[in-house]
Amino acid sequence: MTLVAHGVSYRVGTAEILASADLAFAAGEMVAVVGPNGAGKTTLLHVLAGDLEPTTGSVTHDTDALQEMPALELALRRAVLDQGGPQDIPFPVAAVVALGRSPHRRAEANSARADRAATEAAMDAVGVGHLADRVFATLSAGERALASLARILAQESPVLLLDEPTAALDIAVEERIMAMLRERAAERIVITVLHDLNLAARYADRAILLADGVVAADGRPEEVFTPASLSEVYRHPIEVVPHPLRKGLLILVV
Secondary structure, three states: OEEEEEEEEEEEOOEEEEEEEEEEEEOOOEEEEEOOOOOOHHHHHHHHHOOOOOOEEEEEEOOEEHHHOOHHHHHHHEEEEOOOOOOOOOOEHHHHHHHHHHHHOOOOOOOHHHHHHHHHHHHHHHOOHHHOOOEHHHOOHHHHHHHHHHHHHHOOOOEEEEEOOOOOOOHHHHHHHHHHHHHHOOOOEEEEEOOOHHHHHHHOOEEEEEEOOEEEEEEOHHHHOOHHHHHHHHOOOEEEEEOOOOOOEEEEEO
16 A cells, blocks of 8 residues: 655645655555644645645555545545634534544445444544543534544544644643554554654654755654754754653754
8 A cells, every 4th residue: 555646746826835745655654744834734735635636746546646536535545634623513522423434335345333333443542432422512622633533533544644633632642642643554554744843753653844845854753853954944943862761852942
């Protein structure tokens, strides 16, 4: 299973939001996309999802062009967690999570039992099973974020594209969610946009650093997260040192 961007660019008018990105992804690694505001992270995610058609280049999933796929086929191939999203949905959490099963309901092999099992498993995976009967609109921001993530997991797509999945979560929960996503990356392609560089350094097997729409670095966190590259891209002094309490890096804003 592969997801490949071939020379992908995306322009809005004369502004080039993403420039000539050549990237390949496969199951078995957790990928973090990082960079400052306006670097092109969300645009890259939506181009990889097939939601935005690149101005130049193409994206393929297992050699099939995403731009040529109907919406139902796209939904079976990849699941996308956007930033924000509707906040006032007047339905119970279990019903919102079950929406992730929609692409599967036309399949002969699918069943109401399979939908129920996938919905319950997704809620348990993110820790919102106890909120199943709560109205989505009454949840806190963090609880809504978790319920939305559960909906994406219930979709059971082989590619997960997540835009800041931990943004509204407290420390213990974000650590648990990142660990869960890394486990799922063993059998899926998992690509997540993150602003927290320390979370990316801890959980990502691979980091892609974007700057002004250009892939400035792509590799293991220890290769990408260097003081020179981070300080240049973020336009602020940043130090990177060995973490004093565990294996890995600690990224410090000076």
